[in-house]
Structure formats: structure tokens, C-alpha cells
Amino acid sequence: MVARVLELVIRHPKLVVCICIAFTLGLGSGITRIQMDPSIKNLLPEELPEWQNLQKFEKMFTGSEIVLVAVTVDDLFDGETLARLHRLQEGLEQIPDAYRVLSVFTMKHLESSPGSFKPVPLLDPESPPQTPEDRKEARKRLSDELYVGNIISRDLKSVAFVVLPIDRFQDTRMAEDVMRVTRDVMGDSAVSTGLPVTRVSVLNGMQRDMRTFLPIGIVLMVILLVFSFNTWLGTVLPLVVVVMSVAATFGLMGYMDEKIMMVTVIMPVMLIAVANDYAIHLVAHYLGRRGREPSGERRAQIFQVSSSLGPPVLAAGLTTVAGFLTLTTHVIPAARFAGVMAAFGVVLAFILSLTFVPAMMVLLRPPSNVAREFASGLTDRLLVQASSLLRDHGGRVTAILAVLGVVAMTGIPDVVVDTDPVHYFAEGTPIRKANDFVNRVFGGSAQMNVVVEGDIKDPALLGRVRELQEFLEREPMVSRTQSIADPIMRMNRAFHDDDPAWEVVPDRRDAVAQFLLLYSFQSDLTDFDHMVDFPYTHGQVAARVNSTSANALKTLVEDTERHIEEHLSSSEFTMVTGFVTVLGTLVELIVHGQLISIAMSLGLIFLIGCFFFRSIVAGLYVVLPLTFALGIIFGLMGHFEIELNIATVMMASVVIGVGVDYIIHFLWHYRENLSVTGDRWGAVERTLSTSGRGIVVNALSVVVGFCVLLLSSFLPVMFLGFMLTVSIVTCVVVALTVVPVLSARLCPAFLRRPAGAEADVPVPPGLDREPGRVSRGITRLLQLGIAAGVATLLYLAGAALVRWNDSLLAGLTFWSELWRLVVENPSIVAAIYCLLCVNAAGVAEFKFRRSFTQAFLYAVALTPPVMIAAWARKPLGATPEPGPHAR
Numbered sequence: 001m002v003a004r005v006l007e008l009v010i011r012h013p014k015l016v017v018c019i020c021i022a023f024t025l026g027l028g029s030g031i032t033r034i035q036m037d038p039s040i041k042n043l044l045p046e047e048l049p050e051w052q053n054l055q056k057f058e059k060m061f062t063g064s065e066i067v068l069v070a071v072t073v074d075d076l077f078d079g080e081t082l083a084r085l086h087r088l089q090e091g092l093e094q095i096p097d098a099y100r101v102l103s104v105f106t107m108k109h110l111e112s113s114p115g116s117f118k119p120v121p122l123l124d125p126e127s128p129p130q131t132p133e134d135r136k137e138a139r140k141r142l143s144d145e146l147y148v149g150n151i152i153s154r155d156l157k158s159v160a161f162v163v164l165p166i167d168r169f170q171d172t173r174m175a176e177d178v179m180r181v182t183r184d185v186m187g188d189s190a191v192s193t194g195l196p197v198t199r200v201s202v203l204n205g206m207q208r209d210m211r212t213f214l215p216i217g218i219v220l221m222v223i224l225l226v227f228s229f230n231t232w233l234g235t236v237l238p239l240v241v242v243v244m245s246v247a248a249t250f251g252l253m254g255y256m257d258e259k260i261m262m263v264t265v266i267m268p269v270m271l272i273a274v275a276n277d278y279a280i281h282l283v284a285h286y287l288g289r290r291g292r293e294p295s296g297e298r299r300a301q302i303f304q305v306s307s308s309l310g311p312p313v314l315a316a317g318l319t320t321v322a323g324f325l326t327l328t329t330h331v332i333p334a335a336r337f338a339g340v341m342a343a344f345g346v347v348l349a350f351i352l353s354l355t356f357v358p359a360m361m362v363l364l365r366p367p368s369n370v371a372r373e374f375a376s377g378l379t380d381r382l383l384v385q386a387s388s389l390l391r392d393h394g395g396r397v398t399a400i401l402a403v404l405g406v407v408a409m410t411g412i413p414d415v416v417v418d419t420d421p422v423h424y425f426a427e428g429t430p431i432r433k434a435n436d437f438v439n440r441v442f443g444g445s446a447q448m449n450v451v452v453e454g455d456i457k458d459p460a461l462l463g464r465v466r467e468l469q470e471f472l473e474r475e476p477m478v479s480r481t482q483s484i485a486d487p488i489m490r491m492n493r494a495f496h497d498d499d500p501a502w503e504v505v506p507d508r509r510d511a512v513a514q515f516l517l518l519y520s521f522q523s524d525l526t527d528f529d530h531m532v533d534f535p536y537t538h539g540q541v542a543a544r545v546n547s548t549s550a551n552a553l554k555t556l557v558e559d560t561e562r563h564i565e566e567h568l569s570s571s572e573f574t575m576v577t578g579f580v581t582v583l584g585t586l587v588e589l590i591v592h593g594q595l596i597s598i599a600m601s602l603g604l605i606f607l608i609g610c611f612f613f614r615s616i617v618a619g620l621y622v623v624l625p626l627t628f629a630l631g632i633i634f635g636l637m638g639h640f641e642i643e644l645n646i647a648t649v650m651m652a653s654v655v656i657g658v659g660v661d662y663i664i665h666f667l668w669h670y671r672e673n674l675s676v677t678g679d680r681w682g683a684v685e686r687t688l689s690t691s692g693r694g695i696v697v698n699a700l701s702v703v704v705g706f707c708v709l710l711l712s713s714f715l716p717v718m719f720l721g722f723m724l725t726v727s728i729v730t731c732v733v734v735a736l737t738v739v740p741v742l743s744a745r746l747c748p749a750f751l752r753r754p755a756g757a758e759a760d761v762p763v764p765p766g767l768d769r770e771p772g773r774v775s776r777g778i779t780r781l782l783q784l785g786i787a788a789g790v791a792t793l794l795y796l797a798g799a800a801l802v803r804w805n806d807s808l809l810a811g812l813t814f815w816s817e818l819w820r821l822v823v824e825n826p827s828i829v830a831a832i833y834c835l836l837c838v839n840a841a842g843v844a845e846f847k848f849r850r851s852f853t854q855a856f857l858y859a860v861a862l863t864p865p866v867m868i869a870a871w872a873r874k875p876l877g878a879t880p881e882p883g884p885h886a887r
Helices: 001-009 013-033 049-061 077-094 131-143 171-189 193-228 234-253 265-273 277-291 298-329 333-363 368-374 380-411 430-443 457-474 483-493 509-522 549-566 578-612 617-638 652-679 680-711 717-736 738-746 775-806 814-824 825-848 854-871
Strands: 065-071 098-102 110-111 116-121 158-165 188-192 446-453 479-481 538-545 573-577
Touching: 001 013, 001 065, 001 333, 001 457, 001 680, 001 717, 013 234, 013 333, 013 775, 049 277, 049 446, 049 573, 049 578, 065 077, 065 116, 065 171, 065 430, 077 098, 077 158, 077 171, 077 188, 098 171, 098 446, 110 483, 116 446, 116 479, 116 483, 116 509, 131 234, 158 430, 158 578, 171 188, 171 193, 188 193, 188 430, 193 234, 193 265, 193 277, 193 825, 234 265, 234 277, 234 333, 234 825, 265 333, 265 652, 265 680, 277 298, 277 333, 277 380, 277 680, 298 333, 298 578, 298 652, 380 617, 380 680, 380 717, 380 738, 446 457, 446 479, 446 549, 457 483, 457 509, 457 549, 479 775, 483 509, 509 775, 549 578, 578 617, 578 652, 652 680, 652 717, 717 738, 825 854
Parallel strands: none
Antiparallel strands: 065 158, 065 188, 098 158, 110 116, 446 538, 446 573, 479 538
16 A cells, blocks of 8 residues: 555656645644633533633632732832822723722721721722821721731732632733733832733743744754755755654644644744655665665665565554544543644654655755765764664673663652643743742632532521631631621621621621611622622622642632531532632643543554564554653652643653653564575664664754743643653653663564565556656646635735835834844744755755755855845845835
8 A cells, every 4th residue: 555655756846845835835734713712611611610610719709710910019108109009099980891890999997986897998099097096096007917918018119919710711912901001000019910801921931932932943854954964955855754744733723713822832833843854764775775886776766675664664653643632531621622633743754755855856866976975974973882882881881771760760659640731931030030929928829619509698607607718717728718608797886896806707687687787878889799609699708818739729619518518518608619619620630631641542552563573572662762761750750849730731641652662663663674694683773774763853853842831931841851851861761771681682483584585565556657648737727726725815915015014113124023023033033044045055966066065054154244244235224215115
């Protein structure tokens, strides 16, 4: 089947290339539809009880989250300071997604009067305290434990504005409006925090990462391929396969209206690292064949190399796809979708490697001198020396690696599973500093909510509500609680001449009802609508927590539910919910999904190894090195205190899917060389000197690709890049040391094949025959369609550029704005610059018969001076004459 497909590809190379390009352009155009979603709630399956409870709660009490704005002031009672704080209050209240803003201006103090009470604002911005007596009285009111740590700091130097969002608010609009109002009114003296703000920070970081990962990944991969292959052919073909795979995969996501989440943000890097594997092996073997047989018929060589590599490439592709598809068993929907999309990208890369790459190799004639240089590179010499080392000291090398692996695995029991959104950011970042400040001064910006059902005016029920509040306030991570019982107790105290002994729940229902009625005469009962509904059948206990650690939150939720079951009634306290319960649930989901995906990945790869090599022992040869590498990775996570969280949840599947390729390629070609030479160690040397180069270049490209993750804005993604780099290095070291030693010393039956079993596939007759008239006609039609598509894209880009130029502010020129765009996106500029240098080096290679690597380095060095000289003739700051569109 593979041979038949390759025959068609080589007979009709132009048609194949046009079909591949047209398919990529058509599917890749969906990239413009992609959106990003940083929400952690949307990571959960809708059938999850915690998710359903959260949705029910948000319909009752207008959301379960808060945004907290903390302002530091020198003198709270200064008239100008109070005026600015009141402007901030008014600005926050005008935000469309804000339902209510709690602060010193809106929360009421109950003044006692004979037989009654009067609600008054804690601070009146229009009449600030003037005399020492007024200030003393204001300090006394604000120092009440009901407000300290809630909306005011104990030293009265920091004020909090608690913004309650409306139901189904928009994270981005809400957080951006809050930060804009805060910045405009208070400048740098205020900070904003809360889970909505954290999620928007995550979104901004995701966008920065997406703009950085792909261009920088391409730059690093180009540099690696240039120095590995020293030819335009070996550099561009794997790169084009990567670009086409990434574009088509994300275009498909756009057409499916799927959003990029935290789990899928690393997909471009994964595809950059994985999608070029198969093309690299094809190019490496083809150029090696040309180096050994420079006068051979080129189409026949391409056919034979591609045919011989078809089975191992297919096996490697299937194992990689299997590794990603096991994520479909994960309980987190985003992880399932990421697995499917990654598998689609790998399948597409595999198809392009067996169609587009051979067709391009037919159309592009490699210079013979480059082919000869490729046959005796530094990598080949090092691999030959490695084979000699393994022959003489293979046992010692294996023993050393085994000891190091066992030492690394001792860290497995110390692996921590946690999901804290704040931990996505490094220490010292604005979001971390703001969060630490709010946790220290105001007890945090996240809440757990307990829903109460029944007659809320019943004193007995209110007493049980207070009992639950007292239990929660004894929990270390709960800073304070709030319920309708609190203002009712304050009303009772104020009604009885502000006697602290009366700050208890009234013992009669009619007393509770009278207090609420009296309050409604003098103020608005909507002051309590975030605590109770007005039929008084549902209420809530809100517990503010000073940590969003998933493990701690999970413990808090479990303790609360157990206390309700043992000491209260689950028929009255019906639901423990809030966003914190979602975070706590993620711990179990991550562990459960990780274990299942690992087990299924290893099981499927074992079956694929058994099928392709027709041996159970072969399956063990494939699986055991991967298990060893996984043990080392999880052990290192424990030693380095790297958390297993949402970002690192795909690590095991990536390691298994990518690492197995090296083992399969070595075993397949070792069996082939053993059948030819009959010498075990001779087969090892020959395999390392031929397939070893492709394995090394492949591994280096993966390592370089994943190193880009170290530039991430998020700590988990940075740690993921580090762990994936270490894991791939571990896999390739095992594949090139332990596996060769075991193969040569044990040499199981599946590796011993009769001589000549892996001979070249016979070349079909007439392979170089020109395509027929129908094929040429279809090719021309596709070429016209591609040209029309590219012209349309260029037209749309030009129109957008004109509109952009017309919308520039007065005094700014097109070139200065373009320069700003370049400065803000250096990674994209670097990628374009690198690709231009590759093309310049390609011209030098094909036209002038120069070394591709040297020409690339000359282009890198000489292009900037030429550009600077060109720009010097027309300075960027020169302002042209105003045109008809000037504003």
C-alpha cells in the first residue's frame, strides 16, 4: 500500500504538491476564527456535580466570585483622599458587569437610638471627619471586627472595594474595566485581584506565549536543521511540514469553534517538536543515500528510501497518535480535545511526510557536493565512536544509567498534585504581589459558599448558621465569614443601646421580622440581597479564603461537608459550592486522568510493538525503556518540587508518544542491518551511523522545540518545557545506549531475520515517465486556485493595512507605527528574518554551488547592515506630507 502511494506521488509530484498546499490553505484559513478562553471552570465536564452546583448557586446569588481592589492611603480621613476614593467607588459602580460594590461608603453602621437604630454609611465623602473627636469616632466605627480585614485594614492605611459581578459576567471586560477605572483614579496606589483578574492575566499571558512560541520555535528549528543537514532541502522540507501541520490543525480548531485553553496553549510547540520527525528521517536517509550513491537515479532512490522507511515511520506515527489519543479518556474535556487535535496534527504530518516531502524531493535537485559532505559529518563520527564504546563497555554504561535512574525515581513519592491559578505566575510579578498583599491584609479574594434552605427568619436556623460560621472561622485558611445572621445580630445590639451582650440572634421569629422591617424603613433591603433572597427561603454563608491551593481547598470542602453531616442537617445546608470547590475537584481529575492515560498509552504502544515486530518480546523492548524514562521524569518532579497541574497534565502522553519513535526506528533498522551483515555489533555500528543521525537530529529538534516553553509567562509551562526537554534527552539516551546493548547481547528472535529480508523495494518501471494530460490539467487548475487564494489573502492584507494606516493618530507616521509593531513583536520579526536568510542561502547553494550553512551565516551577518543602510536613506522619524486620509 505504501509503495503504491509513493509510486503515484513520484509520478505526479506537481499535482501532489498543489493538492497539499490547497488543502492547507483551505483548512488553515480557519485560524482567524480562533479565540482564547483562560477560564478554569470551562475545563470541567458539565456533568460534574460541583459544576452543576456552581451554576445553580450563581442563578440564586448573582455569582460566586469577587474582584477586590485594594488602595493604600496616607490619611484616610483627608478630604481630598476621601474624594478620590469616592470617585473610584462611583467608577466601579458604573462598570456594566458590576452588580454591587462593597466599601466604606456603602456598608452601613447601625447607630443605636432608644428603642430603634439607624443605618448610616461608615464614611460620608461629603462630610469627612474634621475635629479630633470626629476622627476618633470614625476610627472607632471602622475598627469594628465586622469591617477590619474585610473592607479596611487594621491600621486604617488600606481600603478595599469588593466588586460583586453580575451573573454570567465577561471575565475580560470585567477585569479590564476594573483595572482601567482603578488606574485612572488612583494610579499606582491601588491593586486589583481576584479570580476574574487572575484569569485575564492568564489570557494575556497565553496571547503573549502564542505570539512567542511559534516564531521562536521556528527560528530555533531552522538553525538546528541548517547545521544538521547543511542543505536547503533538509532545512526547508521539515520546516514546511511543521508549518502546514500547525496551520491546518489550528484552522480546524477555528472551524470547530473551539477555544484555546491552558491545556492547549502548548500545542503549537508540541507540533513543532513532533511534526517534523518523519520528514527529518526521510531527508536524512535520502541525503545519506545520495552521499553513498551520487550517480544513482534520483526518483528510484527517493522511492526506495521512502518505501523502506514507510513501515517504521508508520509504526512511529501510530504510537505517537496512540499516546495522544489516550487523552480522550481524560475526565477534563479540554485535555480530551487537545489529545484529538494533537493526534490530528501528527497524522497530517505523517501524511505530508509520505506525500509532500517525496514530491518536493523529486522537484528539487540537491547539489552533489552537499550530498557528499552529508555522508561524513561530525554526528556520524560521534555515533560510530559511541558504537565502539558500547561494544567495549556496554554493561558498565547500562549499569550507570540504571543507578542514576533509580536515584531519580526516589522522588516519585514527593510529587505534589495541585492547581493554584496564582502559582502560574512567578514571585515578584504584579499579580503575585497583589494577591499576596490582599491575602495578608484582607484575607484573600476567593470565597466558598454554603447554601442554606428553609425559613431564614427562624431564630433556630439562624443559630445553626452562626454555628457553621464559627466552625469555618476556626479553619486556618478561612479569614472571615458572612451571612444574613451578622446584620440581624448587629440590629439586635443596636436596638438594645449598643450593648455587646445583645449581639446574638433574637430568640423570636417576629423580632427578626421586625428588625428587617425597621431596616427597610430607613435604608434598602437590597443591601442584603447577596446574602439572602427576599422570600427568605434561601441564604448563603460566604467564607473568604486566603489561598487558592487546590489541595487545601479540597480539604476545606471535605471538612465542611463532614461537619454539616455530623452536626447540622444536609436538608438545610444543601450545597457547599463556589469556585473554590471547582479548584479542589481538579486535583482528583488530574490524578485520575494522568494514571489512566499513562496506562492506556503504554498498553497501546505495547500492542503496536507486538504487531509490527510480530513478537511479544518486541513489545517489552519498546515499553520498558519508556517506563524507565517516565519513572525518571516523575522522580525529578518530586526532587525539584514541580507540581503536577493543568499545564503539565499532558506531559506523560507527549513523552510516551515522542520517545517511542527513537526505539522503534533503532530496532527496525538494526534488524535490517543485522540481516545484511550477520554481525550483531556491526549492525549496531551501521544502524547508529545511518539511522542514528536521523534519531539525533529528530531528538534535537524536539528538545529545541520544547525549550521554547522556557520563555513562557507561566511557571507551570516553563516547568513543562524543562521536564519535556529532560525526558526527551532521557529517551534518546536510552534508545542509543541501553537498547543497542540489549539488542546486541540478547538479540531476541524478532531481531534475527533471514538475510535479504529487508532488501530494497523493486522500483516500478517507467517511474520517471511524464504525467498524462489529465494530471497536467488538474495541476494547472489547482495552481490557478492557489494563486487566486494567495492573491485574495494579499488583497485582504493590503486592505487591512490601508485601513490601519488611515486610522493612525495625528502626528504618527505609518513607518513609526510599523516600527513600534516590530519592536513589540521581536519573535515574529526574527522568524521572518531567519526565513529570508534560509532562502538567500538556498539561492547560493543551488545557483552558485556554495555551502548552504556558510551562505546562511553570511546572510545572517550581512542582512542587518544592508537594512540599516537602506533605512538611513529615509529616517523612520521623517514625517511625510499629509495625504488625503490624514486626521
